[in-house]
Amino acid sequence: MKAPLPDLDADEETMPIDSNDDVVRARQLVRTLAQRCKLSLVDQTKLVTAASELARNTLVYGGGGVLRIGLVRRAGRTGVSAIFDDDGPGIPDIDQALTDGWTSGGGLGLGLSGARRLVDEFTLDTEVGGGTRVAVTKWAR
């Protein structure tokens, strides 16, 4: 795990993602933070949708994991960052995994690539046998 992580505020929150219910709860938590950050309605919707894709990936492909989320500040701007971590099998071919339509499971193959389009910053850190971490940030405009 090498990519630098977003610097979350002290009020960050952590929750496990181990069931379909947790995916729903993750969406609600992201929505709450997005509102606190005063993202526009469209940006809230984009971030929550991206989080839903990533939370499902954590559950389905990573075998469950953890979401850390909080506000971030940089150069006078405020944003929301969400970090999804799992100890799953990792992704052997990152470029392939980020290609529209490619899936190793039964999905549409839009989860990672689509989520990346919906946020302002996206980092993917993965290692075969060493888990996967995806961090996303959306800035208030």
Next chain:
Amino acid sequence: MTERVPVLKIGDVLLVSIQVDLEDQIVLDLQEDLAGRIVESGARGVVIDITAVEIVDSFVGRMLATTAAISRMLDAETVVVGMRPAVAITLVELGLSLGGVRTALSLEKGLAMLARPGDHRPAQR
């Protein structure tokens, strides 16, 4: 037991109004329930109301597309109504434009769309 989304019958149309934050299993159950109800009731149309739905991710988007395809195979036409503007913007950016799914802005318009014979099932009868 997970909760289920109710499927209502109005004339020859089945109406599904999604009012809960959709958990994946509820989505899969709904798809099965709908297919069964179409055959059992002989419904000619299905309206899925997503007015209350705050986000549609690729899983739910795929459900809408496959439900439309399944209904078509069972001789019923599907219309998705009430999509929020932010949801539409997000879906397109996500890469899902739901090409095979008919949409209408409101329940009223969706029902009217299904009531127009010939309009929604071209060249079939």
